[in-house]
Amino acid sequence: MNILLTGGLGFIGSHTAVVLSQQGHQVTILDNLCNSQIGVLANLEKITNQKLPFYEADVRDTQMLCKVLSENQIEVVIHFAGLKSVSESAQDPLKYYDNNVGGTIGLIEAMQVQKINKLIFSSSATVYGIPHYLPCDEDHPLAPINTYGKTKLQAEEIMRDLVVSDPAWSIVALRYFNPIGAHESGLLGEVPNGVPNNLMPYVCQVAIGKLPHLNVFGDDYETKDGTGERDYIHVMDLAEGHLAALNYVNHCPGFEVINLGTGIPCSVYEVIAAFEKSARRTIAKKVQPRRSGDLPIYFAKADKAKQLLGWSAKRDLQTMCDSSWKFQENLSK
Template sequence: MNILLTGGLGFIGSHTAVVLASEGHSVVIVDNLCNSQQQTLGNLELITGKKLPFYEGDVRDVDLLKKILRDHQIECVIHFAGLKSVAESGADPLKYFDNNVSGSIVLIEAMQAEGVKKLIFSSSATVYGVPQYLPYDEEHPLAPMNVYGRTKLQVEEILQDLSKSDPDWSIVCLRYFNPIGAHESGLIGELPQGIPNNLMPYICQVVSGKLPHLNVFGDDYDTKDGTGERDYIHVMDLAEGHAAALAFTNHHQGWEAINLGTGFPYSVYDLISAFEKSAKQSIPKVVKERRSGDLPIYYAKADKAKNLLNWQGKRDLQSMCDSSWNYQDQLTRVPK
């Protein structure tokens, strides 16, 4: 199939591009590089051995999107292009609603104009909010606690209404849990601009000496070791979940929301311990007060993905940390 990845040079988009290209799909990428790097494209082409058409542009540029959809005879869009910092979304909500919600509407309008009606949307487990029960299944009430989560939920609702209005659409909203890890080549991984918001890239920057220590926000939660527990999933498992969702759209119409997680929570200390084993060094850490809005524990019920997509996460926490360390280690060896 001919597939357009919006935000395709980002962390999850780039790994998905590798999986799709390896399956023989033709991948086209559009990315505005606001939280990604142009060099990722060259690394993708090294990994895949294929030339990947790339457009530097914004998902809110309807004319550009129409041209790409038309020129490359796109059959399905996987929509990764979204801002994702919880803290920034609270500080600048209009920026997030403009990019994440308005950008999605522009994309949908372009797709409608060009007759492309297969869409996989990059959503998030943040749509669930405070757990009323665990694990979260897809029927759990939706009450996001922050602006970022609300933008994801709004797009999900727009897409659900769209599918009701036009039964020709096939839409899958994939609710990610906590993706970490990197491609086994070490050529692509998570490389956010500025100080990372997520735990794994923060650990990587501490180990590489860019940051002095890791902040552990709370060690007095009612969890096995007092630190927050999360459903970490290897980014390659997540990428393979998108390939499975793509296959699903070929024989399914309508709207579906599907969790992509392992169904098992790991603590902050679990992650630190595994990464110390990968890097063969200790990670300096400082315990801080809990952050407002952080949940003690959450994790997925992933049965729906197994039943509908024939997919489940299979890589363990040590594999996630080993691949992240391999990527970070290669970054530090690259001549400046």
């Protein structure tokens, strides 16, 4: 199929491009490079041994999107393009609503013009907010506690209303938990702008001496070792989840939300220990006070993905750390 990936040079988009290309799909990438690097494209083409059409453009540019959709005879869109920093979303909420919600509207308008009605949306477990129960399933109440999560939920609600207005649409919103890891080649991985917001890239930068130590925010939670526990999922498992969702949207009209996670919570100390094994070095760390808004434990119930998509995560924490370190080593050469 001809598939457009918005934000396709980003962390998750680039890994999904590999999986789709290797399954014989024709992938077109659109990215405004605000949170990604053009060098990713060369690495993608090296891994896939294919020339991938690329457009440097913004999803809010509906006219440009219409051109891209038409020129490449796109049949399905996977919408990754979005800003994703929780802290930045609190500091600049208008930027996040404009990009994440406005960008989604612009994309859908272009798809309507081109009569394309199959869409896979990159959503987030942040839409659930503070858990009423665990593990979080798709029926959990939706009450995001930050602007980023609110923009993801608003985009989902727009899509839900769209399907009610036109039942020909087929949309799957994939709610990610905590993606980490990298492609096995070591050529693709997560490259944050500035100081990383997420645990794994921060650990990587401590390991190479770019940052002095890892801040562990709270070691007195009621968890297995006192540190926060999260559902970390290998980015390649996540990419394969999009392939499974592609098969679903082709056959099932309507709107569906599906968690992508492992269902296994891992603590900060467990991640550090696994990474130390991968890198064969000690990660310097300092315990800091708990951060406001951080949860003790958060993990998915991913049964629906298995039932509807035939998908489940296969890669373990050690594999996630091994691949992250391999990518970091390549990056440092």
